[in-house]
Amino acid sequence: MIEVRSLRKEFAGRPVLRDLSFDIPDGRITALLGANGAGKTTCLRIVTGLLRADSGQVLVGGIDVASEPLAVRRQLGVVGDREGLYERLSVKEYLTLFAQMQGLRGRDLSRSLEAVRSELELGDLWARRTVGFSQGERMKVSLARALVHRPQHLILDEPTRGLDVLAARLLRRTLLRLRDAGTTIVFSSHVMSEVLELSDRVLIMADGRLVGDDEPRALMARSGCDNLEDTFVSLAYGQQTESLEQEVLA
């Protein structure tokens, strides 16, 4: 379980997260939605310990991210918005390095490498240096890095961005398989069809606040919409579209 409690964050005096609280339940896939600039990446960076909140608290598996970042990192796999691969290393060398940094050695190490290699169909890329990798190839390697130590929680920031149909499908299938095996997953996305396909729960942010938190169909029913896109627009842009309509009518 990931517990986010009263997070506040400002950049140059401008509030980006305003008292944001929610829970990410175990063994489920939760989607984090919001307009561009709503604060999703900022929130996920605080959850993964890459950024400090001005106030508030995040607990991952009951451990405080701010006070025990290394213990939290062992429980987390992260696919971020700006992936840096080490371009001089082959995929095998890169993943070995990260697995070792997570404490894997000997037989555990080789088993884990073999598992991500087959699960993410990395055979053709395995011995190649990552320099020049395509967007989809980079995503596969980033996901393999996030999974190589078999974390209990997986956090992904717009994971299907820039992926072709097959790569996006492989990613979605992998996430569903991991969820069925008990992994807790949270991902941000702007693609409503994949949110509907994957998510057990949807969180909607607007201007640094939570404006929706429920199962996708329950959110749709409550907002009186028959599809997730309309539900999202009404919750995430509700006040904005109302004031635009008023301006047009005036």
Ligand SMILES: Nc1ncnc2c1ncn2[C@@H]1O[C@H](COP(=O)(O)OP(=O)(O)OP(=O)(O)O)[C@@H](O)[C@H]1O
């Ligand atoms: N390091 C930073 N310095 C200044 N402003 C920042 C910084 N990081 C984020 N912001 C600002 O905070 C706001 C929220 O950004 P964030 O990246 O969290 O949004 P997002 O919901 O992930 O958006 P998108 O869907 O476009 O990726 C934006 O206005 C952004 O410009």
